[in-house]
Amino acid sequence: MLTLFIVTVSAYVLGMLAALFSGRSAIGRGLVAAGAAVGSIAGLALGVVVITSGIPFALASTRFLPLTGVALRLDGMGAFFLVVVGLVGCAASIYGFGYSAQYAGRYSLRTLGVMLNLLLLTLTFQVMADNALTFLVLWEAMSLTAYWLVVTEHDQRGTVRAGVWYLAMTHAGFAALIAMFLLLSSTDLTTSFASMRAGSALLSPAARNAVFLLALFGFGAKSGIIPLHVWLPMAHPVAPSHVSAILSGVVIKMGIYGLLRILLDIMGGGPAWWGGVVLGAGAVSALLGVLYALMEHDLKRLLAYHSVENIGIILMGMGAGLIFHSYGLMTLAALGFISGLYHTINHASFKGLLFLGAGSVLHATRTRNMEEMGGLIKIMPWTALFFLVGAAAISALPPLNGFASEWLVFQSLLGGSNIPTPEVAIVMPIAVGMLALTSGLAAACFVKAFGITFLAIPRSPEAEHAHESPRPMLAGMALLALACIALGLAPFVVVPALGRVLVGLGGLPDTHAVFSFNLYLVTPSNFAIMSPTLVALGLLAVLGLVPLVMLLFRANWRLRVGDSWGCGRVGQTPRMEYTATAFAEPLRRVFAELYRPTKELSIDFHPDSKYFVQSIEYRSEITPWFEKALYGPLLWFIRLSAATVRRMQSGSVHMYLVYVTVALLILLLIARWS
Amino acid sequence: MSGYFLEIGQALVALALAPGLVGFVRWWKARLQGRRGAPPLLPYYDLRKLFLKEVIISNNASWLFRFTPYLVFSSTLAVTLLIPLVAAPLPFDRIGDLLLVVYLLLLGTFFLALAGLDPGTAFGGMGASREMTVAAIAEPTIALSIFGLALGAGSTNLGRIVEQTLAHPGAAISPGHLLGFAALFIVMLAETGRLPVDNPSTHLELTMIHEAMTLEYSGRYLALIEWAAGLRLLIFFSLLVNMFTPWGVATSLTPAALGLAVIVLISKLAALGLLVALLETRIAKLRLFRVPELLAVSFVLALLAVTSSFLLR
Numbered sequence: 010m011l012t013l014f015i016v017t018v019s020a021y022v023l024g025m026l027a028a029l030f031s032g033r034s035a036i037g038r039g040l041v042a043a044g045a046a047v048g049s050i051a052g053l054a055l056g057v058v059v060i061t062s063g064i065p066f067a068l069a070s071t072r073f074l075p076l077t078g079v080a081l082r083l084d085g086m087g088a089f090f091l092v093v094v095g096l097v098g099c100a101a102s103i104y105g106f107g108y109s110a111q112y113a114g115r116y117s118l119r120t121l122g123v124m125l126n127l128l129l130l131t132l133t134f135q136v137m138a139d140n141a142l143t144f145l146v147l148w149e150a151m152s153l154t155a156y157w158l159v160v161t162e163h164d165q166r167g168t169v170r171a172g173v174w175y176l177a178m179t180h181a182g183f184a185a186l187i188a189m190f191l192l193l194s195s196t197d198l199t200t201s202f203a204s205m206r207a208g209s210a211l212l213s214p215a216a217r218n219a220v221f222l223l224a225l226f227g228f229g230a231k232s233g234i235i236p237l238h239v240w241l242p243m244a245h246p247v248a249p250s251h252v253s254a255i256l257s258g259v260v261i262k263m264g265i266y267g268l269l270r271i272l273l274d275i276m277g278g279g280p281a282w283w284g285g286v287v288l289g290a291g292a293v294s295a296l297l298g299v300l301y302a303l304m305e306h307d308l309k310r311l312l313a314y315h316s317v318e319n320i321g322i323i324l325m326g327m328g329a330g331l332i333f334h335s336y337g338l339m340t341l342a343a344l345g346f347i348s349g350l351y352h353t354i355n356h357a358s359f360k361g362l363l364f365l366g367a368g369s370v371l372h373a374t375r376t377r378n379m380e381e382m383g384g385l386i387k388i389m390p391w392t393a394l395f396f397l398v399g400a401a402a403i404s405a406l407p408p409l410n411g412f413a414s415e416w417l418v419f420q421s422l423l424g425g426s427n428i429p430t431p432e433v434a435i436v437m438p439i440a441v442g443m444l445a446l447t448s449g450l451a452a453a454c455f456v457k458a459f460g461i462t463f464l465a466i467p468r469s470p471e472a473e474h475a476h477e478s479p480r481p482m483l484a485g486m487a488l489l490a491l492a493c494i495a496l497g498l499a500p501f502v503v504v505p506a507l508g509r510v511l512v513g514l515g516g517l518p519d520t521h522a523v524f525s526f527n528l529y530l531v532t533p534s535n536f537a538i539m540s541p542t543l544v545a546l547g548l549l550a551v552l553g554l555v556p557l558v559m560l561l562f563r564a565n566w567r568l569r570v571g572d573s574w575g576c577g578r579v580g581q582t583p584r585m586e587y588t589a590t591a592f593a594e595p596l597r598r599v600f601a602e603l604y605r606p607t608k609e610l611s612i613d614f615h616p617d618s619k620y621f622v623q624s625i626e627y628r629s630e631i632t633p634w635f636e637k638a639l640y641g642p643l644l645w646f647i648r649l650s651a652a653t654v655r656r657m658q659s660g661s662v663h664m665y666l667v668y669v670t671v672a673l674l675i676l677l678l679i680a681r682w683s
Numbered sequence: 684m685s686g687y688f689l690e691i692g693q694a695l696v697a698l699a700l701a702p703g704l705v706g707f708v709r710w711w712k713a714r715l716q717g718r719r720g721a722p723p724l725l726p727y728y729d730l731r732k733l734f735l736k737e738v739i740i741s742n743n744a745s746w747l748f749r750f751t752p753y754l755v756f757s758s759t760l761a762v763t764l765l766i767p768l769v770a771a772p773l774p775f776d777r778i779g780d781l782l783l784v785v786y787l788l789l790l791g792t793f794f795l796a797l798a799g800l801d802p803g804t805a806f807g808g809m810g811a812s813r814e815m816t817v818a819a820i821a822e823p824t825i826a827l828s829i830f831g832l833a834l835g836a837g838s839t840n841l842g843r844i845v846e847q848t849l850a851h852p853g854a855a856i857s858p859g860h861l862l863g864f865a866a867l868f869i870v871m872l873a874e875t876g877r878l879p880v881d882n883p884s885t886h887l888e889l890t891m892i893h894e895a896m897t898l899e900y901s902g903r904y905l906a907l908i909e910w911a912a913g914l915r916l917l918i919f920f921s922l923l924v925n926m927f928t929p930w931g932v933a934t935s936l937t938p939a940a941l942g943l944a945v946i947v948l949i950s951k952l953a954a955l956g957l958l959v960a961l962l963e964t965r966i967a968k969l970r971l972f973r974v975p976e977l978l979a980v981s982f983v984l985a986l987l988a989v990t991s992s993f994l995l996r
Contacts, residue, residue: 383803386745397747406790407783416782419826426834431993438989441830442823442982449822452789453815456796460811465803466743529777537839543778544787547764551757555907559734564903567737573802573899581743587800587808595816599975 010066013055020048021130028122033113038106041122042481045102045129052133053095059088060506068137078199080139085510086274087136090266093354094132096492097258097361102129104365104485105251107478108372112249116161121249128154128255135263141190141205142198148186148263152179152231155260158252159244171243178240182230186267189223192216193275202275209276217276221283224271225290232264232320235294236639241317242301246309246377250368251485253309257316258361262353265323272331273346273515281335281433288328292440295321295447300603303454303596304631306589307377308367311458312360315403318447319356323349325444326418332433333424334515340533341424343520347507348417354503355410355496359402362489366396369482370462373475379589381469382462389477393463395486400459402493404452408545410497413530415448416539417504420532453596461589468583498542500530590629597631604631685936686774690764693773696945697763697921701913702726704920704952709884711960726913730906738902741802751798752900752907755791759911759918762787765841768921769944770933772842780839781829785822788874788918791911792818799896810895813971817873817880817892820978824870827985831863832926834992845929855928859992862984864927869981871919876912877959879969879977917952924951 024044031037059066066083083091105125112118131151138144156179160172193209194200200208209217226237233241241261245253268287272279298317305311330345369392370385371377386393402409405416422444425437467473477483496503508520523533529540560566573581597604609628615621657668706723713720740748765779765787779787792814799811833839835854836847848854873880876893883893897908925932931947933940969977 384743386747401790401793404789404793405786406793407786412786416786419782420839423830423833423839426993435990435993438827438830438986438993441826442986445823445826446819449789449819452793453819456793456800456811456815460797460800460808464745464747464797464801534837536833536837537780537782538777539780539783540778544761544783547778548757548761551761552753555753555757555760559903562734564734564906565737566903568902569737569739570742571739573741573743573804575804581803583803585805586803587805587812592808592812595812595971596819598972599816599820 010055010058013051013058014066014068016051017048017055017133018130020044020051021126021133024048024126025123025130028119028126033118035110038109038118038122041126042102042106045105045126046099048126048129048133049095049098049102051095052091052129053099055083056088056091056095059083060085060092060510063509067139078140078142080143080199080201081134081137082139082202083137085512086266086269086514089350089354089507089510090136090262091133093262093357094129094136094259096354097255097357097489098129098132100361100365100485100488100492101251101254101258102485103488104254104368104482105249107481107485108249108251108368110479111372112161116163120157121161121252124154124157125252125255128158128260132259132263136266139203140199140201141194145183145187145190145198149183151260151263152176152183155179155256158256159248161249161252162247165247167243168247171240171247174240175244178230178237182227182237185223185227185230189220189227189271192220192223193271202270206275206277217279220276221272221279221286224268225286228264228267228271229290230264231267232261232324233294233317234264234290234320234324235297235317236635238294238298238317239636239640242305242310242313245313245316245364246307250309250364250371253312253368254361254364257313257364258357261316261320262357265320265327265349265353268327269346269350269514273334273517277515278331278334278342281332284328284331284333284335285433285436286328287324287331288436288440291321291324291326291328292443293321294318295325296443296450297603299447299450299454300596300600301633303450303457303593304604306379308370308379308382308458308462309364309377311379311454312363312367315363315451315454316356316360318451319352319360319403322415322418322444322447323352323356325349325440326352326414326421329418329421329425329437329440332428333421334517336428338424338427339516339518340520340523341421341427343508343511343517343524344417344424344533345421346511346517347504347520347524348414348421350507350510351417351500351503352411352414355402355414355493358489358492358496359399359409359411362395362399362486362493363403365482365486365489366392366399369478369486370396370475372478372482374469374471376469376471379458379461382467382472383465383469383583383586384463384467384472385475386463388475389463391483392478392486393459395483395490396463397459398490398493400455402497404455405448406452408497408541408548410493410495413497413500413503413541415444416530417500417532418444420537424533424536450596457589457592461587461592465586466581466583468586468588498545500541501527504530605634606631689770689936689941690773690775693768693770694760694763697768697914697917698760698910700949700952701910701917702730704917704956705913707953708916708956708960708963711957712963715960715964726909730910733901733906733909734903736902738904740901740904741804741899743803744801744899747794748798748801748899749904751794752904752911754794756907756911756914758787758791759914762918763914766918766921767841767845767925767929767932769941769948770936771845771925771929772840776840776842781832781841781844782826782839784841784918784922785825785829788915789818789822791915795896795908798900802899804899806895806898810892810898813892814896817974817978820975821870821873821981824866824978824981824985825874827982827989828863828867828870831859831985831988831992834989835859841926844926845932846934848926848929849932849934852930857992857995859988859995860927862988862991864923866981866985866988867923869977869984871923872959872962873974873978875916875919878963879966880974882968920952920955921948924948924955 027040302314326349333342796811799807
């Protein structure tokens with residue numbers, strides 16, 4: 010394990026050095042990508058070894074670490090997240106080798122290469138942190154490197170603004186995390202997680218609740234839980250696409266990791282209302298996330314909103330787990346947490362894949378606006394195929410991975426009937442309904458995303474002259490597409506492994522008797538049985554048989570290609586196609602209360618007759634009203650305070666000297682009398 | 684072993700019955716409206732004719748357009764292997780449960796909507812957009828109905844649900860069951876493109892949903908899609924009749940029991956078909972933007988169904 014760890018760290022460091030010294034050349038870019046890819050694979054291997062062996066990997070042997078206050082230890086749960094980092098990191102860095110070529114001469118490839126490797130390195134250490142200080146320092150390092158990566162394309166419109174929002178939100182969360190750790194460790198931040206675990210039982214209920222709320226705020230701001238999500242749809246789309254994949258696939262999952270670490274591992278679970286709050290936040294994030302995604306016609310922003318949605322689904326599984334945990338229904342609790350973790354790695358793979366696919370489209374057409382795309386399936390067949398796999402997976406279509414984990418989330422919610430108190434149990438069917446609505450809307454949204462982007466006729470000259478992506482980019486996408494298929498077909502490997510990861514956390518039992526290495530996926534007390542593997546086999550068999558039978562019965566195999574039926578009009582133009590806006594229109598009407606669309610219509614008539622229209626201008630926008638309601642007053646307050654503080658900042662050195670002296674005197678006086 | 688043969692036989696029965704069911708509902712409807720109506724066997728002749736015609740596809744269409752009919756047909760056919768049509772429980776019951784059935788049907792809808800967008804015509808896009816809207820808002824009701832059924836039976840696997848209702852016949856008239864039936868019935872109308880959500884017998888752009896998506900299909904592709912649509916109707920019908928009133932489903936694999944089960948199934952489907960035909964002659968199509976209200980009603984019914992099973996446990 011130590012070897013793998015050393016390989017991981019040194020590969021990332023070499024990648025950074027390569028970026029520093031020859032970031033601009035093709036060889037340099039190759040070395041950067043190779044460093045990141047090798048580091049990711051070694052990290053993934055380390056995670057797999059720790060999970061399969063069940064032995065945590067501690068770096069206690071090195072002498073100098075205790076002196077610096079740094080403590081590193083990789084347990085099963087950390088190892089699982091390390092696997093997630095490795096999977097997406099590897100695919101994204103291979104992809105990045107091809108993708109970053111376009112940046113040569115425009116943006117700093119040196120910064121991009123260094124920061125990419127540094128981000129992956131901090132993520133690796135993040136899941137190993139074993140005391141509050143290490144955790145917090147790495148958390149801040151992760152946020153800052155992510156910020157640098159977000160603002161790579163700094164001269165584009167909106168990039169810097171997105172970066173500022175990201176920094177502000179992540180630091181608000183960071184403050185909450187510091188407060189939380191101070192509470193947990195009774196103000197000594199170098200206390201190890203092990204002694205925090207022992208100490209957390211001694212905390213008063215009020216302090217425990219405060220820790221819960223601070224954790225939910227701090228980690229929620231990182232994960233993009235609604236209403237703390239505002240930065241996410243701004244920051245993720247403007248980053249380079251392979252970085253977007255890492256940000257959406259991995260970095261926001263660190264919030265999930267933190268929540269699990271604190272709530273389940275260190276606090277050992279809590280009262281039922283904690284689970285209820287997590288479940289509620291998850292359901293709201295899932296539903297609103299997908300509803301806003303539906304209205305989005307910027308391909309990458311659409312995907313970013315779907316990250317909010319999927320974080321919501323993960324939280325629903327975890328929330329159900331926490332509720333069961335509080336009632337002592339441990340097997341069901343394990344099911345809830347397993348479903349959340351399973352969805353975590355699934356979302357990492359398909360969202361990573363979709364962001365890479367969107368990056369390829371952006372690379373080929375230079376636009377993120379779906380209304381200017383179309384017909385790309387013929388020009389970019391491979392990208393289209395990979396994107397289709399991702400789209401089907403995120404829409405939870407069987408037999409891909411999204412279905413397997415969403416099925417488990419459904420099953421853990423259905424387990425709600427075992428909760429003894431009806432007033433709590435009644436929450437579960439509502440959550441089931443919200444989850445079902447979310448997944449239905451997600452399917453609608455991805456019909457739009459794939460259909461408008463890749464099918465029909467190109468809607469702009471850029472789309473017409475698009476080109477297929479270079480090989481490294483295709484390889485990165487292929488890797489994640491395979492992961493989507495493999496994770497979907499092999500829940501009989503993933504689910505028992507996740508069961509092992511969770512054993513002992515918060516008193517969760519060994520569940521290998523329930524979630525065994527079995528072709529069939531079985532939920533506790535045989536509530537439901539399903540086998541995605543056999544479903545896939547069955548589908549393939551039927552799919553092969555149908556044409557054979559048709560041949561046998563002599564169906565007509567002739568095929569003629571002609572124009573689409575244009576109601577008598579000859580010649581079809583892209584203007585006749587359905588647009589993304591039109592596609593989403595019925596749902597916009599259905600949910601008008603939420604969107605509150607504004608509409609402006611101005612028609613120029615011919616001066617002689619109003620029966621002849623010269624031009625029509627139509628503009629419609631949706632109002633993010635609850636963001637305005639929430640952040641409007643906050644921003645107003647911050648601006649007001651900034652204006653007040655500005656009066657003190659005269660710029661004159663004399664004034665500053667006075668401030669320093671006065672402050673010092675006051676401090677001395679306080680010290681004297683206290 | 685005989686279980687596996689029965690499974691395949693059951694799928695073949697479904698394949699054979701599906702066009703007849705469509706034709707039968709149409710015929711009943713015509714009779715109720717005082718028309719002589721086309722013979723109930725017309726859909727079989729239609730399928731034969733379509734399989735023998737050549738295919739014309741749009742020059743904008745991609746491989747996806749040509750692949751979709753096969754996928755839609757296969758995924759729908761795969762569902763018939765999973766649901767208890769004539770006997771329960773069958774060996775394939777372990778492969779998938781009610782949730783899988785719903786998502787396999789969604790798989791077909793997803794690809795059909797993509798195929799609607801592929802030729803680049805406005806009709807196809809309109810159909811795709813509307814179909815996905817209806818499918819998305821029908822989804823919560825389906826999930827909740829499943830929840831309600833699963834609560835009663837202690838499982839989401841269909842064979843177990845049938846067995847449990849057979850063992851406890853009183854459950855069939857519990858409020859949870861009745862409300863769940865009503866909810867699923869409304870959703871069935873939406874999901875299979877019947878009135879008042881969609882009109883299966885028109886090609887008017889203002890009213891159509893399903894037909895608009897398939898407008899560019901012809902020949903064997905159209906045959907596969909029409910047949911799949913018939914299968915879909917049969918699947919929803921049999922879910923309704925066999926989940927809520929499972930009497931007649933064979934629990935032993937003797938030829939006599941199976942023969943009886945097929946006859947009972949056909950008469951149950953015919954009865955439900957009559958009910959749908961009756962309903963379709965009595966109501967007009969809803970405006971598209973009124974459809975969500977209807978589906979909201981079904982959602983509330985399903986929620987009440989689950990709540991009452993919680994409280995009456």
